Amino acid sequence: MHSKPSIHVKNEVGNLKRVLLHRPGGEIENIVPDYLRRLLFDEIAYLKQAQKEHDQFAQIMRNEGVEVLYLTDLMAEVLRDRTVRKQFLMDFMEEGKITTPGLQDALQEYFDPMEPKKMIEKCIEGVRKEELKHIKPKALGDMVKNPYPFYLDPIPNLYFQRDPFASIGNGISLNVMSSTTRNRETLFAKYLFDHHPNFKGVPRWYNRDKTHPIEGGDILVLSDRIVAIGISERTDPIAIEKVSENLLRSDEPFEVVLAFDIPKTRAYMHLDTVFTMVDFDKFTIYPGIESPLDVYSIKRKRGDAFHITYEASKLENILKKYLNLPAVQLIRCGDGDYIAAGREQWSDGSNTLAIAPGKVVCYDRNYITNEALRKNHVEVLEFDSYELSRGRGGPRCMSMPLLRDDI
Numbered sequence: 185m186h187s188k189p190s191i192h193v194k195n196e197v198g199n200l201k202r203v204l205l206h207r208p209g210g211e212i213e214n215i216v217p218d219y220l221r222r223l224l225f226d227e228i229a230y231l232k233q234a235q236k237e238h239d240q241f242a243q244i245m246r247n248e249g250v251e252v253l254y255l256t257d258l259m260a261e262v263l264r265d266r267t268v269r270k271q272f273l274m275d276f277m278e279e280g281k282i283t284t285p286g287l288q289d290a291l292q293e294y295f296d297p298m299e300p301k302k303m304i305e306k307c308i309e310g311v312r313k314e315e316l317k318h319i320k321p322k323a324l325g326d327m328v329k330n331p332y333p334f335y336l337d338p339i340p341n342l343y344f345q346r347d348p349f350a351s352i353g354n355g356i357s358l359n360v361m362s363s364t365t366r367n368r369e370t371l372f373a374k375y376l377f378d379h380h381p382n383f384k385g386v387p388r389w390y391n392r393d394k395t396h397p398i399e400g401g402d403i404l405v406l407s408d409r410i411v412a413i414g415i416s417e418r419t420d421p422i423a424i425e426k427v428s429e430n431l432l433r434s435d436e437p438f439e440v441v442l443a444f445d446i447p448k449t450r451a452y453m454h455l456d457t458v459f460t461m462v463d464f465d466k467f468t469i470y471p472g473i474e475s476p477l478d479v480y481s482i483k484r485k486r487g488d489a490f491h492i493t494y495e496a497s498k499l500e501n502i503l504k505k506y507l508n509l510p511a512v513q514l515i516r517c518g519d520g521d522y523i524a525a526g527r528e529q530w531s532d533g534s535n536t537l538a539i540a541p542g543k544v545v546c547y548d549r550n551y552i553t554n555e556a557l558r559k560n561h562v563e564v565l566e567f568d569s570y571e572l573s574r575g576r577g578g579p580r581c582m583s584m585p586l587l588r589d590d591i
C-alpha cells in the first residue's frame with residue numbers, strides 16, 4: 185500500500201492538485217488532408233497557435249495552484265532505463281504495424297542516438313518516409329513500394345490526455361481505444377504505470393489487453409460513491425460492466441456506476457462532450473441528449489452478484505437520488521437556444537474542466553454557454569480557442585487529473 189497515492193480522484197470538482205497534459209507538437213504538422221478522418225481531425229490546425237493556447241491553458245491551472253505534469257517528461261524518465269526503452273520501441277513498432285525486419289532495424293538505428301525526450305517526441309510526431317535513408321531489405325514487405333508517406337503514423341490526438349487512461353479513485357482504467365489511430369496512446373500510459381517509480385502499483389480497473397473499447401472522455405467520477413460512464417460511439421457496454429465489476433469489488437468507496445446511453449455520433453463521441461460537472465450540484469448539458477436519455481445503474485448486491493436497473497426517471501431526479509442532493513441544476517449549452525447549442529457543442533461548449541467547486545476552465549469561443557454558466561454563479565476562466573478546438577475536444581478532454589481534493 186502507498187502511504188501517499190499517486191492517483192487520487194474521488195470527484196469531478198474538488199480542488200485540482202495535479203494534472204497530466206500533453207503539449208501538442210510536430211504530430212499536428214503531420215496531419216494531411218487525405219488522412220484527416222482516419223486521424224479523427226476535421227481540419228488542418230496551425231501548430232504555433234495551438235501551442236500558445238495550450239500554454240495559456242496550463243498557465244491558468246498553475247495560477248490556481250495546480251501542478252502541471254507533461255506526459256513526454258514522465259515518459260522520458262521511464263525511457264532512461266535501456267531495457268525498458270528497448271522493449272518500448274519493440275512494442276511501439278509492432279503496434280505501429282512495423283513488422284518487417286529491415287524496417288525494424290532501420291527504425292531502431294534511427295532512434296538509437298536520440299535522448300529519451302527526443303525519442304518520445306519523435307514517436308508521437310511520426311516518422312516520414314524520407315527520414316529513413318538506409319533500409320536493408322530483408323523481407324518482401326521491406327521491398328514492395330507503397331505510396332503512403334509515413335513509416336510510423338503521427339499521434340495527433342495525444343493532446344486529449346483524458347482518453348487513453350482515466351483516474352478513478354486511487355486506480356486507473358487503462359483503456360482500449362475504439363480506433364487504431366488512438367490505441368497506441370494507451371501504450372504510453374501502460375509504460376508510465378508499469379515503469380515510472382511514482383506510478384508503480386496503481387490498481388487497474390481495466391486493461392488494454394481487453395477486447396472491448398472504453399475511452400476516458402466517457403468516464404466521470406461524480407462522487408466518491410458514484411461513477412458515470414457513457415455508452416457511446418467509443419465505449420462499449422461490455423467494457424463498462426467489466427470496469428464496474430472491478431471497481432465495485434475493490435475496497436474503493438464506490439457503490440454505483442451509472443451508464444448513460446448517449447447517441448453514437450461523431451459530434452458527441454464521449455459523454456464529456458455533452459455533460460460535465462461544474463459544481464457539486466451543477467452540471468452543463470447539451471440539450472440534444474436530454475430526452476430521452478436512458479440511464480442504467482449497476483450495483484453490487486450481496487455476494488458477488490451485480491444488479492443492473494433501468495432508471496425510469498428524469499436525469500435531474502436520477503442525479504438527486506444518487507448524489508443525495510435536495511436539488512441539482514442543469515445549465516444548458518448555448519443557454520438552451522437550439523442554434524447556439526449546436527454551434528457551441530461542436531466546439532466543446534459543454535466540455536468544461538472544473539478546477540474547484542463552481543470554478544471551471546473553458547474555451548473563450550463558447551461565449552453564450554460561458555455566460556449561462558456565469559449567470560448561474562459559476563466562475564469561468566477562459567483561454568483562446570482558435571486551433572485546439574479543431575481537434576474536437578475541449579478543456580476536459582485535454583487534461584487528466586491525477587490528484588484532486590476530496591469534497
Ligand SMILES: NC(=[NH2+])NCCC[C@H](N)C(=O)O
Pocket residue numbers: 223224225341344346347366400401402453454456457575576577578580581
Ligand atoms: N474526451 C474527449 N471528448 N475527447 C475528445 C477527443 C477528440 C479526438 N479528436 C477524438 O476523436 O478522439
